[in-house]
Amino acid sequence: MTTIRTIERRPIIESGPAPLLVMLHGFGSHERDLFELADLIDDRMHIVSARAPIALPWGGFAWYELSGTPGRLVPDPVGRAQAIELLIKFVSELPGRIGTDPRRTYLFGFSQGAILSMALAWRIPEHLAGVIAANGYLDPALTTQPPAAGIARLPILQLHGTYDEVIPVEQARATRDVLAQYAPRHRYHEDPVGHSLHPNGLSLMQHWLAEQLDAPPPHDLA
Template sequence: MTTIHTIERKPRAASDGPPPLLIMLHGYGSNEQDLFDLGEYFDPRMHIVSPRGVLDLGFGFAWYHLGGAPGNLIPDPATRARARDILAALVSDLPGRLGTDPQRTYLLGFSQGAVMSLALAAHIPGQLAGIIPISGYLDPDSLDGPLPAAIAELPILQIHGTEDAVVPIAAARRTRDTLAPLARRHTYQEYPVGHTISMDGIQLIQGWLAERLAT
């Protein structure tokens, strides 16, 4: 497996059995620290891991290269596919390495990290307990074929800002409409914000994770 730099926060409270795992995927030009402190808001039983993007841009890190401009960004298919495979291997590896529950692995991704979380949901839905894509979208060109049947039972909490100038709200709504007939456990929420994670969104995630972990 390709080596990928990660930081982690061990559970702050005990679980009945192996703890759940939350993997946080940052956006383009950022790094593993960007989302990490959000872990303070979530269930203290979670083991949190934040990996660094595999591409060093000089001013930050990314999962794949982008062309175009904000509002019309064009992904590079080769580096995106490589990142998906690297992250899929990480998802498979971490529960055994960390001692977390392999049936309770969650992804939270922002922007490019959200794109990766949706790509992973389509690629390895059976290895995930749920995903939280924020300010991202499902790119049909990232799929190997039709969405797998297993995505029907995968909990998905999709969040987007209506004022997002980087990833326009239209992209999020297309993703919503693509998932709606297939993903029976898909929740979609818009907020009147830009390309960011709002406190309302954080509170929604808190409740959504709490509901998942209670079952």
């Protein structure tokens, strides 16, 4: 059985079961990468940063293998499918394991982690309260089937760099256009950077998360 290793920050402000933020890093990175942003995350949140299971020979980890070159990366389709199933199980079971509010599970993914976060938004929106996807895209292989109906209520914040040299912005804009058909609570934001997070995007993410926590969970809404 594949084990996902994690590091955590418990909520600093506690009042009942906490909302959960699951961080999913990109290809070649590790669980401490996005976790460095924990101080920017709302104090009410329980943060779990996950390490991808595939150890790469030069260091770092991956959710699935890639071939090709930056800007023309090709995912291993079998590994990608396995990663999606692994994360569906992990994310759906995690609130019960650590005692967070099952109505308030949020994902924050970067690059490969963003691709998988959007895959989960497409597949299991009923288990999620919101998704932040930075410098990734919705895998076209998923869109051969329509999304689960709950995506219509799911808030999604999509961030991308206009000059992203790893995942071209055209892929992000194509994702934006697909989600416009199914996810009315989707928001798209570009910053003039490459494959990275811009301070404007980080600020937007902070405010967006606070707005979600101050509102009813999306699947509680009629």
